[in-house]
Amino acid sequence: METSQIIADLTSQEAEGVRRGGWFVITNSQNERIIKPLIPYLPVIASKAQGLKLGGGFAPNSRFGEYAIKVIEHYSKNNGCSCSLFPxxxxxxxxxxxxxxxxxxxxxxxxxxxxxxxxxxxxxxxxxxxxxxxxxxxxxxxxxxxx
Ligand SMILES: [Zn+2]
CATH class of the missing domain: 3.10.450 (Nuclear Transport Factor 2; Chain: A,)
Structure with a gap:
Protein backbone atom coordinates (compact mmCIF):
# COMPACT_ATOMS: atom_id res chain seq x y z
CA MET A 1 0.00 0.00 0.00
CA GLU A 2 1.27 3.50 -0.89
CA THR A 3 2.05 5.97 1.89
CA SER A 4 -0.66 8.33 0.59
CA GLN A 5 -3.29 5.56 0.72
CA ILE A 6 -2.31 4.59 4.28
CA ILE A 7 -2.71 8.22 5.37
CA ALA A 8 -6.03 8.58 3.55
CA ASP A 9 -7.32 5.44 5.28
CA LEU A 10 -6.08 6.38 8.75
CA THR A 11 -7.61 9.85 8.52
CA SER A 12 -10.88 8.68 6.93
CA GLN A 13 -12.74 8.54 10.27
CA GLU A 14 -14.64 5.53 8.92
CA ALA A 15 -14.44 2.00 10.29
CA GLU A 16 -13.49 0.37 6.99
CA GLY A 17 -10.67 2.79 6.17
CA VAL A 18 -9.23 2.98 9.68
CA ARG A 19 -9.34 -0.78 9.91
CA ARG A 20 -7.62 -1.30 6.55
CA GLY A 21 -4.92 1.37 7.02
CA GLY A 22 -4.40 0.46 10.66
CA TRP A 23 -4.05 -3.23 9.94
CA PHE A 24 -1.49 -2.49 7.22
CA VAL A 25 0.60 -0.45 9.67
CA ILE A 26 0.23 -3.03 12.46
CA THR A 27 1.28 -5.91 10.20
CA ASN A 28 4.24 -3.87 8.96
CA SER A 29 5.31 -2.69 12.40
CA GLN A 30 8.73 -4.30 11.96
CA ASN A 31 9.25 -2.71 8.53
CA GLU A 32 10.80 0.74 8.82
CA ARG A 33 10.67 1.27 5.05
CA ILE A 34 6.86 1.38 5.36
CA ILE A 35 6.54 3.16 8.70
CA LYS A 36 9.17 5.92 8.54
CA PRO A 37 7.51 7.86 5.68
CA LEU A 38 4.40 8.13 7.88
CA ILE A 39 6.16 10.00 10.71
CA PRO A 40 5.55 13.55 9.33
CA TYR A 41 1.79 12.76 9.20
CA LEU A 42 1.56 11.59 12.80
CA PRO A 43 -0.07 14.82 14.13
CA VAL A 44 -2.86 14.78 11.51
CA ILE A 45 -3.45 11.04 11.90
CA ALA A 46 -3.63 11.41 15.69
CA SER A 47 -5.99 14.38 15.57
CA LYS A 48 -8.37 12.64 13.13
CA ALA A 49 -8.41 9.56 15.36
CA GLN A 50 -9.44 11.41 18.49
CA GLY A 51 -12.74 10.35 20.04
CA LEU A 52 -13.74 8.15 17.09
CA LYS A 53 -16.52 5.66 17.67
CA LEU A 54 -16.16 2.97 15.03
CA GLY A 55 -18.16 0.12 16.51
CA GLY A 56 -16.93 -3.42 17.01
CA GLY A 57 -18.18 -4.07 20.55
CA PHE A 58 -15.88 -6.22 22.65
CA ALA A 59 -12.86 -5.40 20.47
CA PRO A 60 -13.49 -1.91 19.11
CA ASN A 61 -12.45 -1.20 15.52
CA SER A 62 -10.81 1.97 16.78
CA ARG A 63 -7.94 -0.20 18.09
CA PHE A 64 -6.57 -0.44 14.53
CA GLY A 65 -6.10 3.31 14.45
CA GLU A 66 -4.79 3.49 18.01
CA TYR A 67 -2.24 0.73 17.47
CA ALA A 68 -1.12 2.28 14.18
CA ILE A 69 -0.46 5.55 15.99
CA LYS A 70 1.61 3.72 18.61
CA VAL A 71 3.69 2.15 15.85
CA ILE A 72 4.37 5.46 14.10
CA GLU A 73 5.11 7.16 17.45
CA HIS A 74 7.63 4.45 18.27
CA TYR A 75 9.59 5.15 15.08
CA SER A 76 9.30 8.91 15.52
CA LYS A 77 10.98 8.61 18.92
CA ASN A 78 13.57 6.13 17.62
CA ASN A 79 12.69 3.96 20.58
CA GLY A 80 14.84 0.87 19.93
CA CYS A 81 13.65 -2.32 18.28
CA SER A 82 10.04 -2.22 17.10
CA CYS A 83 9.36 -5.69 18.54
CA SER A 84 8.88 -3.99 21.93
CA LEU A 85 5.48 -2.94 20.53
CA PHE A 86 4.13 -6.48 20.33
CA PRO A 87 2.78 -6.65 23.91
ZN1 LIG B 1 13.38 -6.86 18.22
Whole structure:
Protein backbone atom coordinates (compact mmCIF):
# COMPACT_ATOMS: atom_id res chain seq x y z
CA MET A 1 0.00 0.00 0.00
CA GLU A 2 1.27 3.50 -0.89
CA THR A 3 2.05 5.97 1.89
CA SER A 4 -0.66 8.33 0.59
CA GLN A 5 -3.29 5.56 0.72
CA ILE A 6 -2.31 4.59 4.28
CA ILE A 7 -2.71 8.22 5.37
CA ALA A 8 -6.03 8.58 3.55
CA ASP A 9 -7.32 5.44 5.28
CA LEU A 10 -6.08 6.38 8.75
CA THR A 11 -7.61 9.85 8.52
CA SER A 12 -10.88 8.68 6.93
CA GLN A 13 -12.74 8.54 10.27
CA GLU A 14 -14.64 5.53 8.92
CA ALA A 15 -14.44 2.00 10.29
CA GLU A 16 -13.49 0.37 6.99
CA GLY A 17 -10.67 2.79 6.17
CA VAL A 18 -9.23 2.98 9.68
CA ARG A 19 -9.34 -0.78 9.91
CA ARG A 20 -7.62 -1.30 6.55
CA GLY A 21 -4.92 1.37 7.02
CA GLY A 22 -4.40 0.46 10.66
CA TRP A 23 -4.05 -3.23 9.94
CA PHE A 24 -1.49 -2.49 7.22
CA VAL A 25 0.60 -0.45 9.67
CA ILE A 26 0.23 -3.03 12.46
CA THR A 27 1.28 -5.91 10.20
CA ASN A 28 4.24 -3.87 8.96
CA SER A 29 5.31 -2.69 12.40
CA GLN A 30 8.73 -4.30 11.96
CA ASN A 31 9.25 -2.71 8.53
CA GLU A 32 10.80 0.74 8.82
CA ARG A 33 10.67 1.27 5.05
CA ILE A 34 6.86 1.38 5.36
CA ILE A 35 6.54 3.16 8.70
CA LYS A 36 9.17 5.92 8.54
CA PRO A 37 7.51 7.86 5.68
CA LEU A 38 4.40 8.13 7.88
CA ILE A 39 6.16 10.00 10.71
CA PRO A 40 5.55 13.55 9.33
CA TYR A 41 1.79 12.76 9.20
CA LEU A 42 1.56 11.59 12.80
CA PRO A 43 -0.07 14.82 14.13
CA VAL A 44 -2.86 14.78 11.51
CA ILE A 45 -3.45 11.04 11.90
CA ALA A 46 -3.63 11.41 15.69
CA SER A 47 -5.99 14.38 15.57
CA LYS A 48 -8.37 12.64 13.13
CA ALA A 49 -8.41 9.56 15.36
CA GLN A 50 -9.44 11.41 18.49
CA GLY A 51 -12.74 10.35 20.04
CA LEU A 52 -13.74 8.15 17.09
CA LYS A 53 -16.52 5.66 17.67
CA LEU A 54 -16.16 2.97 15.03
CA GLY A 55 -18.16 0.12 16.51
CA GLY A 56 -16.93 -3.42 17.01
CA GLY A 57 -18.18 -4.07 20.55
CA PHE A 58 -15.88 -6.22 22.65
CA ALA A 59 -12.86 -5.40 20.47
CA PRO A 60 -13.49 -1.91 19.11
CA ASN A 61 -12.45 -1.20 15.52
CA SER A 62 -10.81 1.97 16.78
CA ARG A 63 -7.94 -0.20 18.09
CA PHE A 64 -6.57 -0.44 14.53
CA GLY A 65 -6.10 3.31 14.45
CA GLU A 66 -4.79 3.49 18.01
CA TYR A 67 -2.24 0.73 17.47
CA ALA A 68 -1.12 2.28 14.18
CA ILE A 69 -0.46 5.55 15.99
CA LYS A 70 1.61 3.72 18.61
CA VAL A 71 3.69 2.15 15.85
CA ILE A 72 4.37 5.46 14.10
CA GLU A 73 5.11 7.16 17.45
CA HIS A 74 7.63 4.45 18.27
CA TYR A 75 9.59 5.15 15.08
CA SER A 76 9.30 8.91 15.52
CA LYS A 77 10.98 8.61 18.92
CA ASN A 78 13.57 6.13 17.62
CA ASN A 79 12.69 3.96 20.58
CA GLY A 80 14.84 0.87 19.93
CA CYS A 81 13.65 -2.32 18.28
CA SER A 82 10.04 -2.22 17.10
CA CYS A 83 9.36 -5.69 18.54
CA SER A 84 8.88 -3.99 21.93
CA LEU A 85 5.48 -2.94 20.53
CA PHE A 86 4.13 -6.48 20.33
CA PRO A 87 2.78 -6.65 23.91
CA UNK A 88 0.85 -3.43 23.15
CA UNK A 89 -0.32 -3.99 19.56
CA UNK A 90 -0.21 -7.79 19.31
CA UNK A 91 -3.82 -8.65 20.08
CA UNK A 92 -4.52 -9.67 16.45
CA UNK A 93 -0.99 -10.68 15.47
CA UNK A 94 -0.61 -14.38 14.77
CA UNK A 95 3.04 -15.37 15.37
CA UNK A 96 2.88 -17.92 12.54
CA UNK A 97 2.29 -15.22 9.95
CA UNK A 98 5.37 -13.90 8.18
CA UNK A 99 4.43 -10.24 8.75
CA UNK A 100 5.75 -10.32 12.32
CA UNK A 101 9.40 -10.68 11.26
CA UNK A 102 9.98 -13.18 14.05
CA UNK A 103 10.91 -16.85 14.19
CA UNK A 104 8.76 -19.43 15.98
CA UNK A 105 11.17 -21.56 18.04
CA UNK A 106 8.61 -23.79 19.67
CA UNK A 107 4.83 -24.39 19.66
CA UNK A 108 3.39 -25.72 22.91
CA UNK A 109 -0.01 -27.43 22.73
CA UNK A 110 -2.64 -28.45 25.24
CA UNK A 111 -3.58 -32.13 25.03
CA UNK A 112 -2.02 -32.16 21.55
CA UNK A 113 -5.00 -30.19 20.26
CA UNK A 114 -5.05 -26.52 21.06
CA UNK A 115 -2.18 -24.13 21.00
CA UNK A 116 -1.18 -22.91 24.45
CA UNK A 117 1.66 -20.65 23.43
CA UNK A 118 4.44 -20.02 20.95
CA UNK A 119 8.02 -19.29 21.92
CA UNK A 120 9.35 -16.79 19.40
CA UNK A 121 12.29 -14.49 18.87
CA UNK A 122 12.60 -11.23 17.01
CA UNK A 123 14.56 -11.55 13.76
CA UNK A 124 15.94 -8.03 14.25
CA UNK A 125 17.24 -8.04 17.84
CA UNK A 126 16.77 -11.58 19.18
CA UNK A 127 14.32 -10.62 21.95
CA UNK A 128 12.29 -13.64 23.14
CA UNK A 129 8.52 -13.65 23.52
CA UNK A 130 5.96 -16.08 24.81
CA UNK A 131 2.78 -15.67 22.78
CA UNK A 132 -0.39 -17.19 24.16
CA UNK A 133 -3.21 -18.04 21.79
CA UNK A 134 -6.58 -17.30 23.35
CA UNK A 135 -10.11 -18.08 22.33
CA UNK A 136 -12.81 -15.51 22.97
CA UNK A 137 -15.31 -14.19 20.49
CA UNK A 138 -12.42 -14.70 18.10
CA UNK A 139 -8.84 -15.97 18.30
CA UNK A 140 -6.48 -13.45 19.82
CA UNK A 141 -2.94 -13.30 21.10
CA UNK A 142 -1.18 -12.20 24.22
CA UNK A 143 2.47 -11.26 23.67
CA UNK A 144 4.74 -11.42 26.72
CA UNK A 145 8.34 -10.29 26.64
CA UNK A 146 10.77 -12.75 28.23
CA UNK A 147 13.86 -11.48 30.06
ZN1 LIG B 1 13.38 -6.86 18.22
Missing amino acids: TIGLDLNPEKEYNNIAVLKTVKIEDKWIDYYLVNCNKCGQLFKVFERMGHWVFYEWKRLD
